[in-house]
Amino acid sequence: MIQIRFHGRGGQGSVVASNILAAAAFLEEKWVQSFPFFGVERRGAPVTAYTKIDDKPIWDRSEITDPDYVIVLDASLVAVVDVTNGLKENGMVLLNSESKPEDIELGDSFRIATVDATEVAVAHGLGSKSAPIVNSSILGAFSKASGEVDIKSIEASILKMAPAKHKENAAAALEAYEKVQF
Amino acid sequence: MPMDVMTGNSAQAYGAKLARAEVVAAYPITPQTTVVEKLADLVASGEMKAQFIKVESEHSAMAACIAASATGARAYTATAAHGLALMHEMLIWAAGSRLPIVMGNINRAMAPPWSVWADYQDSIAERDTGWMQFYCQSSQEVLDTVIQAYKVAENHDVLIPAMVMEDAFYLSHTFEPVDVPPQKDVDDFLPPYDPPVKLDVDNPVGLCALVPPDHYMEFRFKIAKAMEDSRKVIQEVDEEWEKKFGRSHGGLVERYRMEDADAAIIAAGTMSSTARVAIDNMRDKGKKVGLARLRVFRPFPYEEIRQIAKEVDSIGVLDRSYTFGHGGAFYTETAGALYQAPERPHVKNYVIGIGGRDIPPKDIEGILEKVLTKEDGGEVEWFGLRTSGSREVN
Numbered sequence A: 001m002i003q004i005r006f007h008g009r010g011g012q013g014s015v016v017a018s019n020i021l022a023a024a025a026f027l028e029e030k031w032v033q034s035f036p037f038f039g040v041e042r043r044g045a046p047v048t049a050y051t052k053i054d055d056k057p058i059w060d061r062s063e064i065t066d067p068d069y070v071i072v073l074d075a076s077l078v079a080v081v082d083v084t085n086g087l088k089e090n091g092m093v094l095l096n097s098e099s100k101p102e103d104i105e106l107g108d109s110f111r112i113a114t115v116d117a118t119e120v121a122v123a124h125g126l127g128s129k130s131a132p133i134v135n136s137s138i139l140g141a142f143s144k145a146s147g148e149v150d151i152k153s154i155e156a157s158i159l160k161m162a163p164a165k166h167k168e169n170a171a172a173a174l175e176a177y178e179k180v181q182f
Numbered sequence B: 001m002p003m004d005v006m007t008g009n010s011a012q013a014y015g016a017k018l019a020r021a022e023v024v025a026a027y028p029i030t031p032q033t034t035v036v037e038k039l040a041d042l043v044a045s046g047e048m049k050a051q052f053i054k055v056e057s058e059h060s061a062m063a064a065c066i067a068a069s070a071t072g073a074r075a076y077t078a079t080a081a082h083g084l085a086l087m088h089e090m091l092i093w094a095a096g097s098r099l100p101i102v103m104g105n106i107n108r109a110m111a112p113p114w115s116v117w118a119d120y121q122d123s124i125a126e127r128d129t130g131w132m133q134f135y136c137q138s139s140q141e142v143l144d145t146v147i148q149a150y151k152v153a154e155n156h157d158v159l160i161p162a163m164v165m166e167d168a169f170y171l172s173h174t175f176e177p178v179d180v181p182p183q184k185d186v187d188d189f190l191p192p193y194d195p196p197v198k199l200d201v202d203n204p205v206g207l208c209a210l211v212p213p214d215h216y217m218e219f220r221f222k223i224a225k226a227m228e229d230s231r232k233v234i235q236e237v238d239e240e241w242e243k244k245f246g247r248s249h250g251g252l253v254e255r256y257r258m259e260d261a262d263a264a265i266i267a268a269g270t271m272s273s274t275a276r277v278a279i280d281n282m283r284d285k286g287k288k289v290g291l292a293r294l295r296v297f298r299p300f301p302y303e304e305i306r307q308i309a310k311e312v313d314s315i316g317v318l319d320r321s322y323t324f325g326h327g328g329a330f331y332t333e334t335a336g337a338l339y340q341a342p343e344r345p346h347v348k349n350y351v352i353g354i355g356g357r358d359i360p361p362k363d364i365e366g367i368l369e370k371v372l373t374k375e376d377g378g379e380v381e382w383f384g385l386r387t388s389g390s391r392e393v394n
Helices: A014-027 A075-079 A117-123 A135-146 A151-161 A166-179 B008-018 B034-044 B058-070 B081-096 B139-154 B183-189 B213-245 B270-284 B302-311 B329-339 B361-372
Strands: A002-009 A031-036 A046-054 A069-072 A092-096 A111-115 B003-007 B023-026 B051-054 B075-080 B102-107 B132-135 B162-167 B175-179 B253-256 B263-267 B289-294 B296-298 B314-319 B346-351 B380-382
Touching (some): A002 A014, A014 A046, A014 A135, A014 A151, A014 B003, A069 A075, A075 A092, A117 A166, A135 A151, A135 A166, B003 B008, B008 B139, B008 B162, B008 B175, B034 B051, B034 B075, B058 B081, B132 B213, B139 B162, B139 B213, B253 B270, B263 B270, B263 B302, B289 B302, B289 B361, B302 B329, B314 B329, B346 B361
Parallel strands (some): A092 A111, B023 B051, B023 B075, B132 B162, B263 B289, B346 B380
Antiparallel strands (some): A002 A046, A031 A046, B253 B289
């Protein structure tokens, strides 16, 4: 089973991202489960969401404590939340950041990937510079950096499930797919 | 019809749609969930042919369902926690009137302290209202059970309402694959409701009259008998479902790896889904443990429980609610059923996951170890309480 944990802020679309990723893997005939950290949502507050992907039905319904991947939609969260908590040895952290992977200091035991998802999102008219909606961009980057889910599946799921601006979100995913560094 | 990825709440709504519910009455404010939001969308778009009645409280929602069902319409509502509690009086009216209403209840803990997370205190508190109670472990089961519940409830040997439970968040807000069966197949399985008596202006009848003591008792006995007779119908309907749709949900009690088990846990809802992982882990270590999942709590499956008692030496009953004064309800009912059993294994109650506290496989493995060793030290243990520090130990 592949376990992915999302860290974002309320309003950035972390929960929608976890669902779109699950739907994309489902298109590839995987069994999936995605859910938010069960809480009360507030705009701007730290939000956690989870996606599980497996070749067989997923019976374990508990929260993810030892993810294979951590996706951080807002780099400022790194100072507030222990984003690598429980991350498996050699697991990957994908950060929305202007920095290069080698400039990110999260220890040596993890692989780091970065993409400036904010820039990509704003360029496609998704939110504003201060409140960008980066979930589609980060999913495109995840497809390339992880190799776990094909970008075509991500694109198809965005077109089906994005709450608005379907084409812009899909285009942002494709651009971030090209721009991610790892 | 293809599989799709959806939440338990969407599965619940599609269940009501496929069952061709004709009247949906609901109060749309918290603790209400997205079940009725989805149904409102389906009705507004014309995809579902139903009268959607937005009412001013859950008490009114059930009153509207009672009136609709009394005219012979198939009625549906959904609620949760305090919404269910506010319905209490009307739940008794619905069951006493012998109306086959089906209701989704998203199991949420009762306040105070305020909570929106999963536990069964809300529906357990309605145990004695005369409603059947189904507890689901997957979104697929939610969809299938809404349809099955109408078939059971509308059977003329039954004619009592049914609640279809979903764990808050663990099902209600979780995306997972669900097979949505074709409408035609569901129509073949579930014919239109054929009420034995209904309100009809051309053929007037009076319902719910005052009944003096020399007749009241017989009315109550008939509910008791209907609830007894529902066992067979629940089993048959699930078997028929399996024949038609290729999946069973276990009738009243679903067994998992009970073959040659020395010890078993009894649990319900999503924790029994997670428990499969714990049991697989224990079996890999050569420990003979199994699971009996209470899919139905009303009627209580005492015969199935007595059968399990014949097979194992020790049972742990996991309750996600508590009856203040004596144990969790699943435990006290299990213990009550076992008193009449020829063989009585060691039984202990574990109260767990209250207020939505997460239940990882390792916690269930910890309980299974205790059950295997027939641990003493009281009848009831609140597992993982912070004050005892056992959450860290386990």
